[in-house]
Amino acid sequence: MINFEIENKLITPQELNEFEIEMELSLPQDYKEYMLKYNGGFPLSYYIYFGEPDDGILLSGFKSIKYGTSLVEKQDYLPKNYLSIGHIETGYLAMSLDEKDYGNIFVYYSEADLEFSASSFTEFLDGLVDYTNIFE
Structure with a gap:
């Protein structure tokens, strides 16, 4: 499992509930469990990819519920029921809250179409690999 740096004040279960x-x-x-533990955060290594470095997703970090780069930012470019949850090297991560693909993780680049990445946040986290030893 990849370790993350806590960059914002942690949120309480009550604050998470209020957000919802x-x-x-x-x-x-x-x-929700991840957000209660980290409230966003960024990986401790710069070389964290979902997939292989040549064609994978270089993760920059996750947005916070409160006290930082918030999930509440205006998101007119995303379809209804999708939430922008993080940053990658040249784009963003989104999570579907729509019943047809609830919890799925997607990549998007400005106003481009969403590209499927993982069927859950846990699957996305489990697919992250630290390639520091290759690049340094």
């Missing part, structure tokens, strides 16, 4: 009520959404349980 305010945003009128229900986050997947695995994602």
